Amino acid sequence: xxxxxxxxxxxxxxxxxxxxxxxxxxxxxxxxxxxxxxxxxxxxxxxxxxxxxxxxxxxxxxxxxxxxxxxxxxxxxxxxxxxxxxxxxxxxxxxxxxxxxxxxxxxxxxxxxxxxxxxxxxxxxxxxxxxxxxxxxxxxxxxxxxxxxxxxxxxxxxxxxxxxxxxxxxxxx
Amino acid sequence: xxxxxxxxxxxxxxxxxxxxxxxxxxxxxxxxxxxxxxxxxxxxxxxxxxxxxxxxxxxxxxxxxxxxxxxxxxxxxxxxxxxxxxxxxxxxxxxxxxxxxxxxxxxxxxxxxxxxxxxxxxxxxxxxxxxxxxxxxxxxxxxxxxxxxxxxxxxxxxxxxxxxxxxxxxxxx
Numbered sequence: 001x002x003x004x005x006x007x008x009x010x011x012x013x014x015x016x017x018x019x020x021x022x023x024x025x026x027x028x029x030x031x032x033x034x035x036x037x038x039x040x041x042x043x044x045x046x047x048x049x050x051x052x053x054x055x056x057x058x059x060x061x062x063x064x065x066x067x068x069x070x071x072x073x074x075x076x077x078x079x080x081x082x083x084x085x086x087x088x089x090x091x092x093x094x095x096x097x098x099x100x101x102x103x104x105x106x107x108x109x110x111x112x113x114x115x116x117x118x119x120x121x122x123x124x125x126x127x128x129x130x131x132x133x134x135x136x137x138x139x140x141x142x143x144x145x146x147x148x149x150x151x152x153x154x155x156x157x158x159x160x161x162x163x164x165x166x167x168x169x170x171x172x173x
Numbered sequence: 174x175x176x177x178x179x180x181x182x183x184x185x186x187x188x189x190x191x192x193x194x195x196x197x198x199x200x201x202x203x204x205x206x207x208x209x210x211x212x213x214x215x216x217x218x219x220x221x222x223x224x225x226x227x228x229x230x231x232x233x234x235x236x237x238x239x240x241x242x243x244x245x246x247x248x249x250x251x252x253x254x255x256x257x258x259x260x261x262x263x264x265x266x267x268x269x270x271x272x273x274x275x276x277x278x279x280x281x282x283x284x285x286x287x288x289x290x291x292x293x294x295x296x297x298x299x300x301x302x303x304x305x306x307x308x309x310x311x312x313x314x315x316x317x318x319x320x321x322x323x324x325x326x327x328x329x330x331x332x333x334x335x336x337x338x339x340x341x342x343x344x345x346x
Contacts (some may be wrong), residue, residue, distance in 0.1 A: 070257045082294060088283040091275065094267035102264065110261040111290035121255060123296050 001122035009085040014062040039152035059096040067164030182258040184303035212325035232269040239279040240337030260288040
């Protein structure tokens with residue numbers, strides 16, 4: 001049955017951590033490991049690098065999450081996909097995020113995008129997200145996409161998924 | 174009782190027509206009247222001027238609708254206000270709209286803003302909008318804000334309001 005699925009951007013479609021690890025290494029000469037940052041929110045683990053989120057350009061050039069293009073395309077063929085991202089806090093992120101989506105996910109129409117300040121306002125049946133602040137407030141089925149900051153969370157009601165391949169298996173069969 | 178109210182931007186908070194009439198006059202030397210454009214969508218009435226909506230800056234400097242600042246402030250004190258605008262079609266409009274809101278309606282938090290491609294995705298009980306495409310698809314109570322393009326619509330199920338003062342009377346008492 002066709003369902004409405006909210007798909008998060010940062011940490012699900014865009015690989016924010018890949019950028020953060022690289023930028024930290026470039027700036028300090030030292031490469032952090034997953035263990036160094038596991039369980040810390042992005043702003044705790046990369047305080048210097050995260051200061052850039054309010055600047056024009058930060059969200060324009062993030063790398064695409066491995067497997068997300070193929071996975072989202074299949075999801076989009078079968079379900080009603082809505083891309084939803086917390087973005088209004090940083091006005092310059094808004095244009096950057098839409099241009100990034102248009103470039104990297106051209107099969108997603110602008111009609112399927114919601115850039116907002118509170119995901120609770122959006123109607124849907126399934127949410128794919130990496131952050132508890134979004135997942136915990138969602139009424140429907142939740143998939144928690146594994147990212148370093150959520151690795152230590154155990155026994156939540158959210159089903160953990162490690163990759164886009166795993167999302168495909170869950171939602172396409 | 175506190176209700177969630179969706180408030181449109183263009184034609185409700187921003188006075189797009191004031192800008193269109195002025196720009197048309199500046200470009201042609203001829204001032205159109207309300208009668209000239211009544212019943213026509215903005216793009217039909219002002220085809221040349223509307224070509225600018227995709228450009229950076231168009232939505233950044235629109236005039237504020239008369240009475241909207243005072244009216245929205247009162248609504249915001251009493252109800253849960255959510256500003257919702259169709260915007261993702263034009264990526265550069267997104268940043269412009271949020272910066273415009275921050276400047277002209279500083280009492281509205283970024284948490285209360287939804288910039289999207291389909292208003293049907295947003296949960297609420299009341300919608301204030303000038304366009305039938307949004308009002309007709311909304312399940313709750315609807316207020317149709319009078320603008321030139323909707324002046325000839327009769328017998329719709331939407332309650333017509335002519336001004337922000339009228340909105341205040343309906344939703345605050």
